[in-house]
Amino acid sequence: MAKNGEVALVRRGNNALARRMEPLEDFVTPAADIYETAEAFVLSIDMPGVQKESISVQVEPGQLQVKGLIGQLYKETTNLVYSEIRKASFYRKFNIGSGIDSENIRANFENGVLSVALQKHESTKVREIPIK
Amino acid sequence: MSLIRWNPTRDLATFPSDMFSLQREMNRVFDSFFHGVDEPGLLNSTWVPAVDVAEENDAYTVKVELPGVNKDDVKITLESNILTIRGEKKAENEVKEKNYHRTERSYGAFQRSFTLPTSVKNDKIDAVYKDGILTVSLPKAEEAKPKQIEVKVK
Numbered sequence: 001m002a003k004n005g006e007v008a009l010v011r012r013g014n015n016a017l018a019r020r021m022e023p024l025e026d027f028v029t030p031a032a033d034i035y036e037t038a039e040a041f042v043l044s045i046d047m048p049g050v051q052k053e054s055i056s057v058q059v060e061p062g063q064l065q066v067k068g069l070i071g072q073l074y075k076e077t078t079n080l081v082y083s084e085i086r087k088a089s090f091y092r093k094f095n096i097g098s099g100i101d102s103e104n105i106r107a108n109f110e111n112g113v114l115s116v117a118l119q120k121h122e123s124t125k126v127r128e129i130p131i132k
Numbered sequence: 133m134s135l136i137r138w139n140p141t142r143d144l145a146t147f148p149s150d151m152f153s154l155q156r157e158m159n160r161v162f163d164s165f166f167h168g169v170d171e172p173g174l175l176n177s178t179w180v181p182a183v184d185v186a187e188e189n190d191a192y193t194v195k196v197e198l199p200g201v202n203k204d205d206v207k208i209t210l211e212s213n214i215l216t217i218r219g220e221k222k223a224e225n226e227v228k229e230k231n232y233h234r235t236e237r238s239y240g241a242f243q244r245s246f247t248l249p250t251s252v253k254n255d256k257i258d259a260v261y262k263d264g265i266l267t268v269s270l271p272k273a274e275e276a277k278p279k280q281i282e283v284k285v286k
Binding site: 031032033034035036037041042044046047048049050051052071073074075077078079080081082083084085086111112113 | 182183184185186187188193195197198199200201202230231232233234235236237238261263264265
């Protein structure tokens, strides 16, 4: 993952009250691919039209929350004749297991796709047992 | 009342036609402005990206939602007033033993075509790919721009 594409992460404590105070506006659930490698869990989330500065990736025990606000696609004077593109912002929550090293999470936004790599804890990585 | 043998595929047979009638409805909406319309089922595309069409006095703008596409894999052509945007979204490379838990995103070939109602300046067409959205700007030809007609009072 390129260093220059990294997105700032916000680490949240177990502040359930703060979470409830956050207003949930019109949000759309983005499509996500989830795969696993030997070292990490990786999420690829489609968020086209989102401004990188507006993306927030929050991790707390057992949960990952991803949010991205869509930018202004058109000027006020533009006449939108035909529209299929949804103009809502993106929000999605993922349940993550306990095998994640929460100090070691990287996020990258490129070409409208947010990639989040959750490194596995040493103990959850697959270990080859040598046979003597 | 006689018993009729239930055919589980009977409902399935009507489903595709319902799907196409929805597509026809959408085409009708589209038709009222653009004369031609694309039928995704007939084109060679695996998935259909969402598009927006906008108009200003001097140009048309077509936006296509293409997250995660390499801009070299997108081809835009204009042939006798038919604008075609086609390409392929390739799966992420470096497949070093990935174990997929969930795949929701679309991959493969895509294509959308539009018939433009008026002529555009072919050499001034501009295409920009940013943050997963491809924006194609098509400046209208001079004679296609709306003109103010002055009303003279006698």
